[in-house]
Amino acid sequence: MARDTVDSTPIEGTAALAATLEEGCKPVDRFRIGTEHEKFGFHLSDLSPIPYGGPHGVEAVLTGMEKLLGWERIEDAGKIIGLADPVGGGAISIEPGGQFELSGAPLDNLHETCRETNAHLAQVREVADPLGIGFLGTGMTPTWRREDVPAMPKSRYEIMTRYMPKVGSLGLDMMYRTSTIQVNLDFASEADMALKMRVGLALQPIATAIFANSPFTDGKPNGFKSFRAHIWTDTDADRTGDMPFAFEDGFGFEAYVDWAIDVPMYFVKRGDAYHDVTGTTFREFMNGALEGRIPDARPNLGDWNNHLSTLFPDVRLKKYIEMRGADGGPWRRICALPAFWVGLLYDDGVLDQAWQLVKDWTREERAALRSGVPKDALQTAFRSGTVLDVAREALALSSEGLKRRARFSDGDLDERVHLAPIEEGLAAGMCPADVLLQRYNGSWNGDLTHIFKEYAY
Template sequence: MARDTVDSTPIENIADLSATLEEGNKPAEKFLIGTEHEKFGFHLSDLSPIPYEGSNGVEAVLTGMENLLGWDRIEDNGNIIGLADSVGGGAISIEPGGQFELSGAPLQTLHETCRETNAHLAQVRKVADPLGIGFLGSGMTPTWRREDVPQMPKSRYDIMRRYMPKVGSYGLDMMHRTSTIQVNLDFSSEADMVKKMRVGLALQPIATAIFANSPFSDGKVNGFKSFRAHIWNDLDADRTGNLPFAFEDGFGFESYVEWALDVPMYFVKRGDTYFDVTGTTFRQFMNGALQGTVPDALPTIGDWNNHLSTLFPDVRLKTFIEMRGADGGPWRRICALPAFWVGLLYDDGILDQAWQLVRDWTTEERMALRNEVPMSALQTSFRQGTVLDIAKEALALSKEGLRRRNRLSDGDLDEQVHLAPIEEGLAAGMCPADVLLQRYNGNWNGDIAQIFKDYAY
């Protein structure tokens, strides 16, 4: 998660808000790839979650990374909560339950993304190993209860913790017990954005199925392949979902702005202080609703950008597009997720074919996929086949898209190599959760704690 912005440029009218999104337009030759991944820190001694404080907690890991990397320190009320690379553009942050996140730098190729990921994980191990800390790649904490997970000292999270239980059943679980891999991608124009948003929204349940990796929670089998994705189905209907309006005629930057304006806000930041304004929409804020409630109560571009960061649809629009449907997982899948989407979206011809694949899906079909995939993943029925069939078609398109990009590694391999984990899974007809359940019922002998050994970074 990026550092909250403090841009004080005043907002004159709604057109200013659309203009902030249009600033993302860039020529295709300048398209970049930004990959984010989260992971759970745990004590190697007893597999318990690490706290924030103490000699072997989150604070110690962040301080160790600061000393190792020399990145800029980010603080909240005197507590270190992240690091920013002012040169390369990457950042390290902590999620509400201590999930340790790398927001990768914008890079040109997937080979660079993989090198960045491998370097980061090696750096984390260098700092964490002497502290007796390991990190797990999984979509959901497999054994910890919600009350077991420590809360990180971050002001915006305190506001979210108070608000989330008012609007859904699973908000606190999402905050403290889930992790993801996502990729941020560019667009060249409003029309290009529209097509990428539509393809991304339609195929997001397919990506969820491919990367489903959370069949355990509270120390038992939970009956889902992606319990993380199930959580998103009952979290906060105002700010989540598949955005059916994105498939309506006339969808564009202005449509997204109009939707975002009517989503309740979490906070307004003034200086270093976060003001709880939950229940007030951004449109109401623009109409003066916070006069007398917060200092300098006229909305700014910084307020708008912060608000956009608190919207959680399956695909999120900023000055880039965020693909948000995948569970966290082992390191190979950190590279595979961006590879899947880059192959589909960064070649115009392949993007057109991907749109042809999904363009006649109805709103009801897309919603059914979103609701059913968390439980049955690749085995989910769709029309005359299954999600596995669609996943294989999407993978074939992605492979061709990466072949056409022809970005070669030092070993003269193109970016298709990063799709290998997906190819292996689809060839076997199994998502990662299927493999976990197979191990659980096999050589793990029903011991879920084995995941901390087999799936730690």
């Protein structure tokens, strides 16, 4: 998230919170695609992580991007932490370990998404190359130890860093050593939201397997295809997971609110100050638990929106739906991830077929996929076959959905062209991590410096 929100409108009960989510409903012709991707900055000279400050750090890159783009500066305690596009709606932000993120503008089609991605990466290189900085696209830092990664000066991250070790053993790794690609998509109604959430949650492990790209930790294989996905299984059980309640009858905006308000908060922002309120749920906040502890202790819509941004389920609901299961990866996969989900979710007929594919999966089967895929990815056993079999079915549905959308590029190609990296991988039965491990054990001869050359943007 690029900027924590400020909205002093008082909250009048949980129904008002559900109403804020319902405001996301929009006509199908106004559906948009918002793609986010993160990447690790490193010194080209020695492949070490870049710090925040100094002439060759994150601050210098952000300042250079500000001059290049003319976007609005976002600050925290006087330090630049991001940029916002006042026209298109996109933003640049930094994650806790300096991961450099583009939160793309809401765009009409995947061709626009790919143009945006390519333009951003070219702009980043224009600024970073003279500074001796490169950017790496993987799901986890392959060589850096957690203690080697510098912390960014964002107040919310300081609070999270103190809190994470209390609720899981891998939360700090999530913050400082992982990166992702995700897509934000729209819904037309509460029923449409519920169906998309269910399909998204069920198929999220399949997407994780397709994009698995984090098989190295501390300079050697870690035994997983997506260690990033494994990290999420031991980060903070209160705010993560596959939300089994979403598959219960009656799931809708109110059910999501009922879950969200019982998740402990991280902070409350008043003015420019962040107040650590860890351990207090939003429901308790609404019932007066912070009276006397923070200024103006009555919760408002800004507090609610900020709280929603600190929930990390596999599929997250705001005024849109966020698909959160994929590892960071090479530039072609930045376009492939939204293509996969748009094809599945933006055509009603294909969405119904996707639901038929997953609707009889049991809660236990979904949980087994979530725990098994990080280790075995496409080779994870499922029913009478493997995740690879399901991935191929899902890809066929996605391709059909993109064909039906019939959005063409200047070269008369429809959006299916962006599925090519997935098609290539599934045809070979390999995820990106399989390719990495093959190279590590082959031509790289165990030397991971090669990854910074071959997987840099």
